[in-house]
Amino acid sequence: MKTKKQNPSWVCPKCGTDAIVKDGKTTNKISKQRFKCTECEHRTTMPRLPLNPVPMRSTLPKSKVYLITAAQNATPVHAGFWKSLERAKKFYNAELVVIPGRYKNPTSQWTQGNDEHEWWCPEVLPHLFDGRMKLNDRIMILGDVKIQWAAQTPLASMDALTKNMSGIVGHGKRALRSIATPQHKQPKLMLTTGACTLPNYTDTKQGALGEFNHCFGALIVEIDGDVFFVRELNADRRGAFIDLDMEFSPEGVRRAKRALSISMGDVHHRFILPHVVQATFTAKDSMMNLLRPRYLFLHDLLDFHTRNHHHKDDWITGYGKWKAGMECVRTEIEEAIRFVNEKTPKNCKSIIVSSNHDRALSRWLKEADFKKDPVNLGFYLEIAAEVAKRARMSESGIEYDDPFILYARTQKLAAKNVQFLEQGKSFVLADVEYGLHGDHGPNGSRGTTKNLSTIGIKVTKGHNHTAEIVDGCYSAGKSTGMLEYEAGGPSSHSNAHVIQYANGKRAIFFIINGRYCLNRRHALAKKGK
Ligand SMILES: [Zn+2]
Ligand SMILES: [Zn+2]
Known part of the structure; x- marks a missing residue:
């Protein structure tokens, strides 16, 4: 036949x-x-x-720079964002990676009357990757892990999957977790990519939340031997985004406008690490030089190590401080403020955010016995008299000035462009609240990144020393090494600052060995900038 x-x-x-x-x-x-x-x-x-009718890559070519995003099946790309991504790919000579995301939306305008959902728009096809691959010994892409596209906590229960390495998953909601590990040389992170496709969700509650959290974005990962630098690329409505000092838009590539702010990881000035100072302030391509921010925010500027209440019954630490000549409260305060004065460029404003370690001075004033503290007796009586003089009755009870701020003001310690933000005061830049240190949560609870993500406004905070992104809440890490009260167990802490670019979008920069990106001058020189 x-x-x-x-x-x-x-x-x-x-x-x-x-x-x-x-x-x-x-x-x-x-x-x-x-x-x-x-x-x-x-x-x-x-x-x-x-x-598997759609061909996918299961390995990637080796590259110094990767741009990683995710695409939902049966959905077109955001044309502007895609164009900007292509420009960034060229600028960085980067490998563009698109992780496929699957979601079935029976009401989708792009699949009506068509049962076939297993397709991706033609732009992303050459870049699709559904394998699992190490970019170096510290970070891998998990292209094969399929996360529900409308999931609210896309990184839930994933911590152990990558063992001691950081991991990137494809998802349209922006999220970052720092995972506690016993080694502290490089942070272990879990990150989502953001999406390059348009929102395409069902009309259910989960679909509506998926759409609300949909983020046009990608990650940039730079590889330097066994070190990696990762930064969020969050696009605006046109599809334009900023990375460091460059803006990539559908129209072209140009120098970005000055960043709105850098919010440093908790400073604890006495213990700030030199490599953090280098990456933030003193290197030729430091963050301050490259981003030229309008504002610099400082959390836990003071450590108050000199007379911290944690040391009250600890004679060994007390003796150690005496031996090292590190007991003078006045000196600690003045050195911390001098540091901010010196590090704030003329065209930038520094905001010292009221934090629990700064306020430890207040507690000391209430609880300490000056008669037993000859080193600080003079300072104690001086500042106690000033605070007492100004204590007053208000509508809600007795009010008194924060002694740290009061001392700085009466002594005129702060430069003109250095400002204190009192507890409870708000400071907003492009819809992001900066007045919350992070120690206080809603309704008297202890603050966490999670509970401060639920207050209906975007927040950039510090305090838990752990870089995180939960919904609209970005948390910085710290600027110090392991502080004495933190020693012991595994830690999720890292040296990380939150950046807000000129377009209002934020990113978290991690500092490793005094750097937060590949050598920028080379990249710029090569492009003739
Ligand atoms: Zn704190
Ligand atoms: Zn702190």
């Missing part, structure tokens, strides 16, 4: 090749079409569709 090749997309259920041809009909009562595989001779009435 003559056989004709039929639908080429059908494959043999036994050997998987598409060598399927019609082979007469069955002789049962209800006659069925029979097929034959010309490869393996298998006969069947039920050939199947190929399992």
Whole structure:
């Protein structure tokens, strides 16, 4: 019997090749079409569709720079953002990676009357990657992990999956977790990519939340031996985004406008690490030089190590401080403020955010016995008198000035462009609140990044020394090494600052070995900038 090749997309259920041809009909009562595989001779009435009709990459070429985003199936890309991504790819000579995301939206405008959802728009096809690959010994892409596209906590329960390495998953909601590890040389992070496709969700509650959190974005990962630098690229409505000092838009690549702010990881000035100072202030391509921020925010500027209440019954630490000559409260305060004065450029304003360690001075004033503290007796009486003089009755009870701020003001310690933000005061830049240190949560609870993500406004905070992104709440890390009260267990802490770019979008920069990005001058020189 003559056989004709039929639908080429059908494959043999036994050997998987598409060598399927019609082979007469069955002789049962209800006659069925029979097929034959010309490869393996298998006969069947039920050939199947190929399992993976969209070709995906399972490995990636080695590159110094990767741009990683995610694309939902059966959904077009955001044309502007895609264009900007292509420009960034060229600028950085980067490998562009698109992780496929799957979601079935029966009400989608792009698949109406069409059952076929297993397709991706043509722009992303050459970049699709569904494998699992190490970019270096510290970070891997998990292209094979399929996370529900409308999931609210896309990184939930993923911490151990990558063992001691950081991991990137493809998802349209922006999220970052720092995972506690016993080693502190490099942070262990779990990150989502953001998406390059348009929002395409069902009209359910979960779909609505998915749409609300949909982020046009990507991650940039730079590889430097066994070190990696990762930064969020969050696009605006046009699809433009900023990375460091460059803006990538559908129209072109240009120098970005001055960043709005840098919010440093908790400073604890006495213990700030030199490599953090280098990356933030003194290197040629430091953050201050490259981003030229309008504002610099400082959390826990003071450590108050000199007379911290934690040391009250600890004679060994007390003796150690005496031996090292590190007991003078006045000196600690003045050195911390001098540091801010020196590090704030003329065209920038520093904001010292009221924090629990700064306020430890207040507690000391209430609880300490000056008679037993000859080193600080003079300062104690001086500042106690000032605070007492100004204590007053208000509508809600007795009010008094924060002694740290009061001392700085009466002594005129702060430069003109250095400002104190009192507890409870708000400071907003492009819809982001900066007045919350992070120690206080809603309704008297302890503050966490999670509970400060639920207050209906975007927040950039500090305090827990752990870089995190939960919904609209970005938390910085710290600017110090392991502080004495933190020593011991595994830690999720890292040296990390939150940046807000000129377009209002934020990113978290991690500082490793005095750097937060690959050598920028080379990149710029190469591009003739
Ligand atoms: Zn704090
Ligand atoms: Zn702190």
